[in-house]
Amino acid sequence: MQKINREHKVRNFHQAKWDEPIIFELHNSGERGVSLPKVECEIVECVGDGVSALPASLIRKSAPELPEISQNRVLRHYLRLSQETLGAAFNVEIGQGTCTMKYSPKVNEEIAASPKMTELHPLQDESTVQGLLEVTHKLDLCMREISGMDYFSFQPGSGTQSLFTMASIVRAYHESKGEGDQRDEIITTIFSHPSQAATAAVKGYKIITLYPDKDGFPDLEKLKEVVSERTAGFVVANPEDTGIYNTRIKEFTKVVHEAGGVCYYDQANANGLLGITRAKEAGFDMCFFNLHKTFSTPHACGGPATGALGVVAKLKQFLPGPIVEKQGNQYILNSDLKHSIGKVRSFQGVPQMIVRAYAWIRSLGAEGLKDVAEIAVLNNNYLYHHILKIRGASAPYIKGQRLEQVRYSWEQLTRETGVSTDDISRRMADFAHQYWTSHHPYVVPEPFTLEPTESTSKSDLDEYIASLTHIAKEAYENPEKVKNAPYNSSIHRVDEQDYFDNPEKWAITWRSYLKKVKEVEKIRS
Template sequence: MKKIKRLESKVDFHQAKWNEPIIFELHQAGERGVEIPLASEEVVKAVGNGLSTLPHNMLRVDKVNLPEIAQVRVLRHYVRLSQETLGSDFNVEIGQGTCTMKYIPKINELLIRNHKIMGLHPLQDISTVQGMLEIIHNLDLAMREISGLDFFSFQPSGGTQALFAMASIVQKYHEARGEGDQRDEIITTIFSHPSQAATAAVKGYKIITLYPDKDGFPDIDKLKEVLSERTAGFVVANPEDTGIYNPKIKEFTKLVHEAGGICYYDQANANGLLGITRAKEAGFDMCFFNLHKTFAAPHMCGGPATGALGVTRELKEYLPGPIVEKNKEGYYLNDTLTHSIGKVRAFHGVAQTILRSYAWIRSLGPSGLKAVAQTAVLNSNYLYSRVQKIRGASAPYVKGQRLEQVRYSWEQLTQETGITTEDVQRRMTDFGLHYWTSHHPYIIPQPFTLEPTESYSKTDLDEYIAALEQISREAYESPEIVKNAPYNSTIHQLDEQDYLDNPDKWCLSWRVYQKKTQDVNALQ
């Protein structure tokens, strides 16, 4: 095999490798990180021992199953694990396409760690949380300007829950008009996020999916064919996961409205639209934004997140309650919405995520938000022009400008060399980089989706492009180099490829792991 070349850049990456046990295996009985002092006699006399006043059914029978381990070993354990991963603070993270991995201002991280917000509790009296309610209300006002809609709720935990809430609003709206049973169909598009169809299906709707025309736009003629008195609503992401923005979107929403349906908009990723176009002008009745994407709050492995859900004035009364409003006495939680779909989570949003996004918006202002969109689109189009020049790579459908992301294809590379997008993905990790194969939906063959956002410089993008160019050369000249990758990572190729798809192999907790290993040992 030919010598494996490193990427010609300033980065000489080789991932740290530690044979690190999981923390439960580091347990040593009697070892302590913090020794909690007993309550003083005076405290015990005043409030008891802390347990006697609790209801009997709330008292544990067994001791909490936590590892006993010293602070220094906890620190060592997690620092080692942090060296075995990639992330947006560690590398050029443009490869998690559609997830909008961007720089999170560290001053905002310090802000949310202030004791005044860390100590908040959702059951506090509203008189004691006027500051946080004011921030929520002000973020609502900002979102109204950004979207053109009239009221926002920050109760949904994320985009999928916001989609579920919007499908619930559609259903309750038609029920209130006496058409709940009649209007039982939701229309979406194949390149929109699968959560759109899934959440509507959970509400009992039949899903009608529009496929793209030859240029990659949702087929408007097909929309006309499927619209009927059974149409409850239309849900779409625009731009979709291809990065293509549908210029006829207002015609779509007009047709749906004429058929009596509600239009709702997946704007989980609105990074290329801020200050440029709004949901209102596109004809939508509802939309949501993911604060943990466009608005500079971290994903944090799936949470805590927030799906900011906005509606027109006509749909305010259907929002999940409560919503934050203001009167002459101050800020309060309005839970008297006439047709509210009810709570979609126990409490009102994630305060830290809301504060991060509010601080980000206030620091940028209207002109700054527009500059974010312009820079994101510029970065995406620079990448778009360069990637299409790489041998074996392409960007299917309409040629020309894309917005904040593009779904690319290695179909030609695979046909000519046998190297797949998964092979390229593994080889990218040798350079301390990563990309997402974007498998939902798997319509574009051998896909990969890149989104540079506004956070990355031309130098960053050139480094990423250089890695793709080198891997393409290797695929044509020495494909075994790519096939056998990775070489510089902590893990080589897995012998079995079904871990993510086989529930029998999932171990989501130490207790589940113990049970499954015990079951296997018992069978042997």
């Protein structure tokens, strides 16, 4: 038997590949996973057949076209699909920079899956959901302590929705002062997430973008030039998506406040800041945290997640209502917000995320949260130190330490070998690694963005570094090998045509897919 060299960090990995149809194609008429017993006559006489009492408008004219399939084939189908997926619980996950894939304790999943949570209904009376309201209020108090803000809403379902909510609050605030038409400009930075500019633009604001000064930081002098009586607000991420932390941020918020603007803070990712610095002391009027980044809840496909939105006292009346407050020994839903922008999401957001985040915070405590930040920064700088040793890799703009993530560049490697960051992304899948490039605009050429978080061990980091080093070496010695990757993944290459940008090629449901297939066949015939 051949002995495996465990000192060699590059894994010999091959992902399972199944020629697996989607579940609708596995349909076999009459096949069942579970056979239900016939309802006894006594029960029917007592409660009816369960259908005839329904209003006619609620009764379907025909049964839903669901796949009919046996239990063992359902199990086989989904297990096969799971084998074709790379995920945070399966591989060393540090390659989703700005998205923060950290380990989520499984005990928190057990709590969220408890019948005490899953059997709640959003229309229940407040008196029957005191436990959940208490947890929500206590998470609010935790967030206040972490950020310095005075009140929180957990309605927004994502960071982008939180940014949209904050832009809405900025507009409502200025309108309440009679300056809504006058103040029509939002200032942001080129390094910040595109959602900051996009959400403000959706609210009708003109966007002014600050570029780096000679030292690589957002240009403070340029801010002083563009700020005016037309300034509605200033929105920024800090650290920004490249990993740069602006230590002069309080000077920026001071300039904007002196002009009458509102400062709001994208803290979607606060892994490097917990217990170290707060939005309040940096001069911000609002901030948000993504519970699905910093506070270890699932991303949930960017939808059923939570952007926890905090404001200072003067903006409380503009929050989306209701907010949870304590009144005596009871917890209530307070809708008495004079200038509320209204709901941004149904009911109170996603309670399972609130419970998971609260459990995570309580398990760590104040000292533990600070440990999270310190370990995340340590891990990131260890990674930073070693990646800059790889031939062809660099980290543009600021030199020296970064915070919790870095947007690196393969510009030199691409120039010298023709291998792009997308090629390397596909090759990384051959070693069971996820790898993210960047969102647009590409302010860093041939980018790749990494964030190890506090979850990653030194051994994990060494494995990831070894894989990147191995692929960079391949790029210089045999670039075609990297360009034609992946070889060990479940899918060889994704057809990179215009599918993502062409709605005519989208099929959100099985029914729409069949309809489009028929349309194509009709055209071809």
